[in-house]
Amino acid sequence: MFDTLLSYVAPHHCSGCDISGTLLCDNCKYDIISEPFLQCAACGKNSAGRNGLCERCRVPYTRAWCVSTRQDHLQRLIGNYKFTNAKSAYTHLAELLDGCLSDLPPDTVIVPVPTANSHIRQRGYDHMLLVAKQLGKLRGLPITTSLQRATNTQQRSASARQRTENAKSAFICESKLDPKKNYLIIDDVITTGATVKYAAIALQHAGAETVWVASISRQPLD
Numbered sequence: 001m002f003d004t005l006l007s008y009v010a011p012h013h014c015s016g017c018d019i020s021g022t023l024l025c026d027n028c029k030y031d032i033i034s035e036p037f038l039q040c041a042a043c044g045k046n047s048a049g050r051n052g053l054c055e056r057c058r059v060p061y062t063r064a065w066c067v068s069t070r071q072d073h074l075q076r077l078i079g080n081y082k083f084t085n086a087k088s089a090y091t092h093l094a095e096l097l098d099g100c101l102s103d104l105p106p107d108t109v110i111v112p113v114p115t116a117n118s119h120i121r122q123r124g125y126d127h128m129l130l131v132a133k134q135l136g137k138l139r140g141l142p143i144t145t146s147l148q149r150a151t152n153t154q155q156r157s158a159s160a161r162q163r164t165e166n167a168k169s170a171f172i173c174e175s176k177l178d179p180k181k182n183y184l185i186i187d188d189v190i191t192t193g194a195t196v197k198y199a200a201i202a203l204q205h206a207g208a209e210t211v212w213v214a215s216i217s218r219q220p221l222d
């Protein structure tokens with residue numbers, strides 16, 4: 001009801017070209033997905049192999065996908081979604097992830113990176129949970145919310161070093177995981193890579209053997 005009202009008062013505009021009526025038009029969506037991300041999702045520096053990672057990175061997950069660098073249309077779309085209450089962006093973000101992921105085995109479980117409670121309260125929604133549910137619908141895959149935040153430390157204004165320290169103890173996994181399944185962590189942006197790394201370790205501590213990562217974007221390198 002409130003959503004409907006809000007979209008009436010402030011109609012959505014495309015995050016790329018500004019036409020009204022949608023948060024991302026088909027042309028701008030095509031602009032994003034037509035240029036596949038070829039760098040390593042973990043470091044952003046080296047070119048990636050078939051698993052989406054470079055040979056140098058040692059990470060606790062064995063495959064990675066990333067839609068694109070966090071810039072232009074995609075940066076604005078994610079920004080609108082997280083900071084201006086453009087809730088319906090989750091459908092576009094799930095479609096972008098769906099477009100960059102390869103075929104996944106049916107025993108894959110989607111694991112959204114949990115959001116800090118204070119952010120959920122501010123936005124009125126858990127942004128990655130909505131994307132995970134939508135991606136699950138598109139792919140016919142289940143999701144799990146057993147990955148939880150152990151602390152509510154916020155990442156946005158922290159330095160790179162603080163982020164890594166915060167991330168180390170940021171996650172716990174509340175239930176035992178099935179070693180025969182593949183767990184696909186999804187997040188909106190990889191910056192230092194610390195968040196997905198420690199999320200993956202928390203899943204492994206709970207029994208997961210195969211952990212993969214898909215991110216909607218990667219922070220550009222300086």
Ligand SMILES: [Zn+2]
Nearest residue numbers: 014017025028
């Ligand atoms: Zn557009």
Ligand SMILES: [Zn+2]
Nearest residue numbers: 040043054057
């Ligand atoms: Zn790398």
